[in-house]
Amino acid sequence: MEICDLHEFAEKLKNKFALPGAASPEDQLKPDVAALLVAAGAKYGLTVETRTETHLSEHKVRPDIAIYVGGLICGYVELKAPGVGADAPKLKGKHNKTQWQKLRGLPNLIYSDGREWSLYRSGERAEGQPIVRLYDDPTETGEAAVTEEDAEALERLFWDFLSWKPNVPHTPSGVANYLAPLTRFLRSEVENALEQSGSAVELLATEWRQFFFPDSDNAKFADAYAQTVTYAMLLARLSGAVKLDPTEAAKTLDSNNGLLARTLELLGQPEARKELVVGFEMLQRSLEELDSHDFLKSKPDLWLYFYEDFLAAYDPKLRKDYGVYYTPREVVELQVRLASELLEDRFGKKLGFADDGVVFLDPAVGTGTYPVAAVKHGLEKVRARSGKGAVSARARQMAENMHGFEVLVGPYAVAHLRLTQALEGAINDAKDSAEADEKLGRRLNVYLADTLSSPNKAPPGGLDLTHKALTREHEAARKVKQFGEILVCLGNPPYDRQQIDPDDTTTQRKGGWVRFGDQVKGAAKQEEQGERPIFRDFTEPATKAGAGVHLKNLYNDYVYFWRWALWRLFEQQECGGIITFITASSFLGGPAFVGMREYMRREFDEIYVINLGGDLLGTRKTPNVFNIQTPVAISLGIRSGKRDKETPANVRYLRVEAADRAGKLALLEGLNEIKSFALGSDFRRLVRPILSKVQCIILFLA
Numbered sequence: 001m002e003i004c005d006l007h008e009f010a011e012k013l014k015n016k017f018a019l020p021g022a023a024s025p026e027d028q029l030k031p032d033v034a035a036l037l038v039a040a041g042a043k044y045g046l047t048v049e050t051r052t053e054t055h056l057s058e059h060k061v062r063p064d065i066a067i068y069v070g071g072l073i074c075g076y077v078e079l080k081a082p083g084v085g086a087d088a089p090k091l092k093g094k095h096n097k098t099q100w101q102k103l104r105g106l107p108n109l110i111y112s113d114g115r116e117w118s119l120y121r122s123g124e125r126a127e128g129q130p131i132v133r134l135y136d137d138p139t140e141t142g143e144a145a146v147t148e149e150d151a152e153a154l155e156r157l158f159w160d161f162l163s164w165k166p167n168v169p170h171t172p173s174g175v176a177n178y179l180a181p182l183t184r185f186l187r188s189e190v191e192n193a194l195e196q197s198g199s200a201v202e203l204l205a206t207e208w209r210q211f212f213f214p215d216s217d218n219a220k221f222a223d224a225y226a227q228t229v230t231y232a233m234l235l236a237r238l239s240g241a242v243k244l245d246p247t248e249a250a251k252t253l254d255s256n257n258g259l260l261a262r263t264l265e266l267l268g269q270p271e272a273r274k275e276l277v278v279g280f281e282m283l284q285r286s287l288e289e290l291d292s293h294d295f296l297k298s299k300p301d302l303w304l305y306f307y308e309d310f311l312a313a314y315d316p317k318l319r320k321d322y323g324v325y326y327t328p329r330e331v332v333e334l335q336v337r338l339a340s341e342l343l344e345d346r347f348g349k350k351l352g353f354a355d356d357g358v359v360f361l362d363p364a365v366g367t368g369t370y371p372v373a374a375v376k377h378g379l380e381k382v383r384a385r386s387g388k389g390a391v392s393a394r395a396r397q398m399a400e401n402m403h404g405f406e407v408l409v410g411p412y413a414v415a416h417l418r419l420t421q422a423l424e425g426a427i428n429d430a431k432d433s434a435e436a437d438e439k440l441g442r443r444l445n446v447y448l449a450d451t452l453s454s455p456n457k458a459p460p461g462g463l464d465l466t467h468k469a470l471t472r473e474h475e476a477a478r479k480v481k482q483f484g485e486i487l488v489c490l491g492n493p494p495y496d497r498q499q500i501d502p503d504d505t506t507t508q509r510k511g512g513w514v515r516f517g518d519q520v521k522g523a524a525k526q527e528e529q530g531e532r533p534i535f536r537d538f539t540e541p542a543t544k545a546g547a548g549v550h551l552k553n554l555y556n557d558y559v560y561f562w563r564w565a566l567w568r569l570f571e572q573q574e575c576g577g578i579i580t581f582i583t584a585s586s587f588l589g590g591p592a593f594v595g596m597r598e599y600m601r602r603e604f605d606e607i608y609v610i611n612l613g614g615d616l617l618g619t620r621k622t623p624n625v626f627n628i629q630t631p632v633a634i635s636l637g638i639r640s641g642k643r644d645k646e647t648p649a650n651v652r653y654l655r656v657e658a659a660d661r662a663g664k665l666a667l668l669e670g671l672n673e674i675k676s677f678a679l680g681s682d683f684r685r686l687v688r689p690i691l692s693k694v695q696c697i698i699l700f701l702a
Contacts, residue, residue: 002043003151007143009036010134013114014142017082025081026064029114033077034065040158041069048074048162062189062278063103069162073281075108082139086116086131102188105181106282108164110157114138115145119157122181132157166289172306175295179230180313182286186279187226193275194218200271201225207266223318224409225267230283231413232264238292238417244284246273256443257416262469263409296421307367307411327369327492327582328625330665335580335634336373338608339488340381341674342578342638347487351385354378354394358401360488361480361568363451363561365404368415370491371446372422374402379426391430395423396440403480404446412448419444449477452512452560481568488578489569493561495584495630511535514560514567534567535560541595550592558583559596569639570603576639585611585633601648604637608674611655612664623661625668 012032021028034050041048051066063076078088078099085091088100088111103109104123111118115134119126132153136145169175193201205221216224235257236249243249246268253261273280308326311319340352349355353374362370375398382394402419406412420440428437455478480486496510509515517533538559542551562581569577587593588611600607614624615631626632637649658664 003146003148005036005039005043006146006151006154009033010138010145011142013138014140017139026079029079029082029112030064033079033112033114037065037067037077037158037162040155041162044159044162046070046162063106063109066278066281067162073285074164075110075161076103076106076278077110077112078103080111080113082114082137084113086111086113086118088118088120102185105185106278107166107182107286108161110161117154117157119161126160129157129160166286168286168290170291170294172295173309175234175290176306176310177313178286179234179283180310182279182283183226183230183310184314186229186276186283187222189276189279190222190225191218193272194222199275200269201275204267204269204272223315226279228260228263228409229267229280231410232260233284233287234290235260235413235417236264237287237290238296240292242288244288256420256440257413258443258469259448259473260409260413266470307414310410327366328665329373330668331492331582331625331634332369332373333377334610334668334671335490335582335636336370336377337672338636338674339490339578339580340377342636343487345674346638346640347576349487351381351394352378353488354382354398356397357485358488359403359484359486360401360490361403361405361486362491363405363489363565364491364493365406365411365415365446366492367411368404368418368446371402371404371415372418374398374488374490375419375422375426383430388430392427392438395426399423399440399442399444402445403486404444405449405451405477405480406446407448407450409448412446415446416444419446445476445480447473447477447480449474450512451481451564452510452514454513454518455481456513456518482572485573485575486569486577487575488580489565490578490580492582493558495556495558510557511555511560514564515555534571535563537599538563538593538595541598542592545591545594547591547594550590553586553590553592554596556584556586559587559593562587562596562600566599566603570643574642576641576643578636578638580634580636582612582632582634585613585631588633600637601651602645603639603643604649605639605643606637607649607651608636609651609653610634610668610671611653613655613657623658623664625661625664 009032013029016028016032017025030052034052038048038050046069049068049071051068053062053064053066063078065077065079067074067077080086080091080096084096088096088104091097091100104120106120107122109120111120115137117132119129121127125131130153132150134145134150135147138145169178190201193199194205196202204225205216205218208221208224209216213220213224232253233244233249236244236252239252239256241249241252246264250261250265253264268280305326308319336353343349343352343355343358349358352358353360355378358378360371360374362368365371375395378398379391379395382390399419404415406415424438424440427440431438458475458478513533515533515535517531538554539551542548542554558581562579562583565579565581569579587596588609611631611633612625613622613631614626614628615622616624616629622631624630624632656664656667658667
């Protein structure tokens with residue numbers, strides 16, 4: 001940087017600050033700091049443009065100056081009053097600390113008070129860039145405040161800042177961690193906009209609640225907005241989009257995911273984007289730099305961790321609340337393997353999940369781990385029995401037969417990507433090398449929907465095109481709940497016991513339709529409306545057995561999913577089916593679960609339980625296959641058709657013990673068939689009497 005440019009900058013500040021005026025110190029700095037960066041860019045042969053922001057309350061976390069190089073967003077400048085300093089993490093005062101927590105997610109950010117200058121990359125000082133502190137305060141001494149050394153140091157900092165380009169990683173884990181702070185910043189912008197009465201974002205949130213997610217408070221909407229935009233843009237980029245403004249990205253998404261396309265258009269309306277410009281434009285610029293070709297070459301297993309990695313970096317508490325934990329491969333493959341064996345032995349489906357009429361559903365599909373494993377296992381059977389030439393047709397059939405529900409847009413988008421890759425990969429791997437690759441050419445039956453919401457309430461009609469796409473998604477999911485024969489329901493549903501103070505009248509109770517039924521607000525009591533929630537089948541026997549005082553332990557997400565799965569497979573159809581979940585193991589012996597256990601033994605012909613232990617809170621600690629402290633168990637139940645409900649199901653029980661997590665997973669990998677569940681006689685001694693009259697095997701390993 002030429003010393004004369006810095007002299008001119010310093011003199012302007014001195015003259016400006018010598019005048020009386022009402023403008024804030026930051027606003028007085030803006031035009032001259034912006035001009036200094038434009039001049040610096042010109043010296044480097046760069047076309048630099050600036051956009052300055054006002055510090056109105058509705059933009060309280062928006063940085064003061066946005067910098068564009070060659071028409072593309074490059075970074076931001078946050079200004080402080082002279083004398084405050086530019087060491088952002090150490091600035092004092094609640095406002096400065098809160099602001100830094102918001103802005104630190106930006107990948108290219110300058111802090112300055114006119115005298116001090118610092119450059120930050122995603123919350124860390126840029127490598128090799130110390131804080132530049134001018135010789136004196138330019139607002140007081142003008143050109144005497146700067147030296148040749150100051151000019152050289154500031155030139156290095158400006159060049160580093162203006163030459164920045166997004167350095168987007170090439171692996172799923174790297175991209176997950178890169179996107180997390182950008183998504184978090186966009187969420188904070190949405191939260192701020194929602195505080196402003198009449199803002200476009202507030203109106204958008206009202207629409208969102210009115211038509212689709214009535215229980216979304218401001219925090220939930222802000223999170224849904226940020227994650228939806230992030231993952232819609234990511235999927236569009238990986239689908240070939242070059243420019244990621246909402247209109248262009250939506251066009252790319254249209255062929256295979258009309259829901260995300262329409263949702264992105266809805267959330268990316270111009271008026272809303274203006275209120276969220278900083279978060280939106282930096283996210284867009286970064287994802288446009290993603291090398292989709294290299295990224296898609298990543299090993300499929302790396303996708304197993306993607307959303308868990310993202311959520312851990314984006315919001316660890318949210319991750320815990322959502323129960324987003326990667327299910328170990330050995331667990332998933334065992335559940336798929338055992339379900340496939342039962343399909344073959346009890347239903348005559350020799351190709352397992354790939355056989356005719358084998359419709360399967362994951363009601364908490366997450367990133368698609370279970371359906372991907374089912375596809376892999378089923379197509380391996382096809383290849384072994386009929387050769388690779390039969391794989392393509394079976395893969396396309398499996399695409400029609402698989403279904404999934406997911407309430408979070410992030411894993412929903414990843415599930416679509418992973419399943420499409422798995423199916424198209426299988427189709428094209430079976431082809432001769434000279435043949436051109438084929439596309440799946442259809443959208444998957446994985447829906448952005450709440451499993452526990454009512455299967456009876458139709459979405460509203462008479463909506464515009466954008467809302468109709470969302471309505472179609474909800475209606476398609478509702479039809480899956482009501483109609484058709486599902487032979488296998490499998491997965492890892494969330495497990496979280498909701499604890500709410502009795503006086504709390506604002507927090508939404510979990511359980512949805514399963515727990516509460518189709519309540520009509522303001523109408524007569526539920527019993528008088530003629531409806532009995534299906535969850536009563538679990539609660540009433542417990543109350544009659546004198547366990548009512550323990551019922552609080554029953555109000556857990558995984559219990560709601562178990563009741564829903566039993567309803568869907570055995571009360572909506574007569575063909576029977578298989579349910580296999582890995583969940584918390586509290587239902588095996590807790591007194592609150594007596595009704596649940598009774599109901600399961602009435603509905604199934606046989607039940608298989610693999611108790612994996614994992615209690616890290618009790619006196620006898622055992623390793624857990626998850627990174628959690630709650631003991632877990634794999635359960636698998638089968639019913640071949642109509643059933644005598646007065647004859648309780650046989651229960652076979654296996655307890656897996658090992659010195660560590662790896663040992664347990666190795667044991668699971670070695671369980672190849674249900675026939676390995678031998679019969680034993682020690683069960684009564686090892687579990688509570690409530691589970692007597694069962695068959696079991698106990699496996700111990702030092």
